[in-house]
Amino acid sequence: MVNNQELISDFENYLLVERNYSPYTVTNYLKDINDYQDFLSSEQLGTLLSVRKPNIARYYLAYLTGLKYSKKTIARKISSLRTFYKYLLKMDKVETNIFLDLEVPKANKTLPKFFYPKEMEQLFEVIDNNSVLGIRDRAILEMLYGSGLRVSELCNLKVKDIDFGNELVLVFGKGHKNRYVPLNKVTIKAIHNYLALSRPTLALKNETEVSDKLFLNHRGGDLTTRGVRVILNNIIEKTSENFKISPHMLRHTFATHLLDGGADLRSVQEMLGHVHLSSTQIYTHVSREQLKAAYMEHHPRARKKE
Template identity: 40%
Template sequence: MSRVRAVQPRQPKPLVVEEEPEYLVAFRQAMLARGLSTRTRNAYVRDLHQCELMSHSALTCWTETDVLHCLSELHKAGKTPRTQARILSSLRQFYFWMVGNERREDNPCARIKSPKIGRALPSDLSETDVENLLLAPDTSTAIGLRDKAMLEVLYACGLRVSELMNLSLEQVNLNAGWLQITGKGNKTRLVPLGDYANEALEDYLNHARGELVATLKSGNCQAVFLTTQGGYMTRQNFWYMIKKYAKVAGIVKEISPHTLRHAFATHLLNHGADLRSVQLLLGHSDLSTTQIYTHVATARLQALHQAHHPRG
């Protein structure tokens, strides 16, 4: 594990590929010019290289038959419909770019339909499970106070894990009880903290963060939540942390940082919040993305009905 302090938010690095063809290098540059994130660019490049390995011809020469053969091979290899659809989407974007830049006249993906994938329901975490998880950190230590505050903020605000990791001091307004969050596409939204998260965050900032700042020998780290080296945390750091506390809390199901974001949305809807408000709090650009949580709430009601109704 790296012991290097990160005094700036940790960012993903571009995928490195040896002897990358010129057309994929140009495609990378085009994605960068469009403002796509490093993670998105890496995903496209990774998918396209995987496709190239499945054929003796370069992607620039592929026909519709080659694309169909690729999807067939993915199916034979046991890849899920979701993975197949994602790779087909990467190919579509690549050929759309080629046509737009007059590198070829046709898009071999134009007539191919995406596999039907359905929409998987997010993991369901009950309010009792969340309560036990929030009580798991040992708040007699600086690290425990930090971890308690992180879990409370994540659940209270429904943040993405990257938004939590990159949260800076200037984004926090404890007096007003709000966070100013910069999410996907550099879109900014205000999210209320709530009393419990506000109190946990205030306790951490007043009684624990200074101890972690003292370990920072150089630089000026503005991260709210610091590592034991006084720098920004990684997504992996927090993933291991939440797994540890889930075990302490006696939660046997698989959970991740994103599970608390799902719980935030589902519990709001269970208690009567309207879908549009939940969309704004989550930072979803499309309401259809938020609608999945209505299915989670409905599924939970159906399970309760079947378990407790005499004719369930």
């Protein structure tokens, strides 16, 4: 008989290998499932495969609500469990997905945070373009901002994925779906400099193996998602601004600036690797806010006081 930990371990492997989810995403899935498992144990309601209480999904939803979790967190936790039981159903471990039809409170949609063009320039200005790590960091920032990659996609890039001739990068995205994303001239120059002046020096520091990954850490090993976040935080600390940064914020900035510049929604969807257009449409709301702000600031009638 399969125990709970074996089920969770098999699910983890499924997410990493078959679904190609990032380690960060998988960690959140596993935490949500383990939280549910602890709930079942503490309430003596059975196991993941055998629950004694009818309507356990609604009961767990009420429990989460009582803990004062935000609507967004509750929605994520239920979504994780829905995906987990969908997997169990697929593997014939259960007869039904008990979380399939559970309705959760809709979270209030928040607009993605992004950088304005002047703020992006500040980030680039503080990078030391003469040091080995500075040259690498600039290439990373140019790639995230210039191509809108997810941080996991950036870390998985190989040197051979850069097509300088056609000015494209081959991205291995979610769900084993590949896509080509254009590279602008500035990004191409930054990668050229990194490959010529930085990466060879970093690679020499790793005497145990030769990596085929594009971006290396300061020891010559593969750069991790956590390493990218550390690099970005270091860049922010050198600026005079007091704002936070994340790789996904640069992805938001990429999409927002493209739409502000007149790019069509379908093209942005393709470059971001979104399966559904609705995932991309949230950036149109950001652009509308930009338009409204510009109107209120510059139109004579908008500035006129009643």
